[in-house]
Amino acid sequence: xxxxxxxxxxGLAILFDFLNGFHDAANSIATVVxxxxxxxxxxxxxxxxxxxxxxxxxxxxxxxxxxxxxIAKIIKEDVVVAFGANxxxxxxxxxxxxxxxxxxxxxxxxPSSSSHTLIGGLAGxxxxxxxxxxxxxxxxxxxxxxxxxxxxxxxGLVAGNIIYIITLNLCRNAKPHKADSWFKKLQLVSxxxxxxxxxxxxxxxxxxxxxxxLLANQTEILNTDMDSxxxxxxxxxxxxxxxxxxxxxxxxxxxxxFSAIAIGTLGGGMKILKTMxxxxxxxxxxxxxxxxxxxAITLFFTEHIxxxxxxxxxxxxxxxxxxxxxxxxxxxxxxxxxxxWAWILTIPVSALIATAFYHLIMLFF
Numbered sequence: 133x134x135x136x137x138x139x140x141x142x143g144l145a146i147l148f149d150f151l152n153g154f155h156d157a158a159n160s161i162a163t164v165v166x167x168x169x170x171x172x173x174x175x176x177x178x179x180x181x182x183x184x185x186x187x188x189x190x191x192x193x194x195x196x197x198x199x200x201x202x203i204a205k206i207i208k209e210d211v212v213v214a215f216g217a218n219x220x221x222x223x224x225x226x227x228x229x230x231x232x233x234x235x236x237x238x239x240x241x242x243p244s245s246s247s248h249t250l251i252g253g254l255a256g257x258x259x260x261x262x263x264x265x266x267x268x269x270x271x272x273x274x275x276x277x278x279x280x281x282x283x284x285x286x287x288g289l290v291a292g293n294i295i296y297i298i299t300l301n302l303c304r305n306a307k308p309h310k311a312d313s314w315f316k317k318l319q320l321v322s323x324x325x326x327x328x329x330x331x332x333x334x335x336x337x338x339x340x341x342x343x344x345x346l347l348a349n350q351t352e353i354l355n356t357d358m359d360s361x362x363x364x365x366x367x368x369x370x371x372x373x374x375x376x377x378x379x380x381x382x383x384x385x386x387x388x389x390f391s392a393i394a395i396g397t398l399g400g401g402m403k404i405l406k407t408m409x410x411x412x413x414x415x416x417x418x419x420x421x422x423x424x425x426x427x428a429i430t431l432f433f434t435e436h437i438x439x440x441x442x443x444x445x446x447x448x449x450x451x452x453x454x455x456x457x458x459x460x461x462x463x464x465x466x467x468x469x470x471x472x473w474a475w476i477l478t479i480p481v482s483a484l485i486a487t488a489f490y491h492l493i494m495l496f497f
Contacts, residue, residue, distance in 0.1 A: 153396025163420030186331030198438030203340025204378035217261035226253030229486035245442030256483030285449025291426035292453030322424035329431025
């Protein structure tokens, strides 16, 4: 029974990661499509490629998956078990809630955070399993992530503002047509960097969930005997599932997660692209380059401090920061305030949905 739940979790995690890429594709490609540097099809292929390139950067340059480690520690497994609950069911409820919320916000064209959807789901599932005992979740991590709902876009806003001012000063004597031509080319670089940052941050969140589920099922994995000689003698299947800590992650986990988000990105996200493109502020090539560069820097920084943040929040803050350089009224604050409400509501709504899913799933398990 436990292993059945584990395999369902892995399947749901891959589906969520795919939807994350599908849902968040617009974050990486909005400005590069809006400024007509690439067609939508070219842009999603470009973004998907660099989403997967992020795996090699995390594995061989950074040398660790810090965000995954943070996510894996959100739920306190020992507390959940002490209440007689199954941690795997908690994760299943969280992923189910996150998938439903992602699909709903995609249908409505709301650029909400897939990251915070998952985090809200994990918290809601754990609380439902323990009779709403807050010791079941790592409050320090949760509160820090909540704080970054505001901190991350502010970092993006400030970075976008500063980089845009510096760029304008450096190019003040350039001919407009020539400057546009150069920044269209540079947008390819900034878009690639943003897609790498997106892959680094978002793929690791699902890695953390899968790793938590593997850790919660170590006893069942060790005690399970399968008759298939192919699984036992050829593939040595237990080797791929036995892990010792949230930092001990088998290569198949990141490869599957980075691949899923890249394939999801290929799916598009064109509905949200309209909001992220010109609805917040009018974007030109130089502004697109600046917003993407600021977002990429912010994502690299948050990955460095192992903090899971929303790519949606970061790119929105960067676009606002760029728009404010022209004039404050250049930003369509009505749209921005609507986005802010979506950000604030994502975690509690996802937690409530996860609570409902937990009680529903317990009818079957």
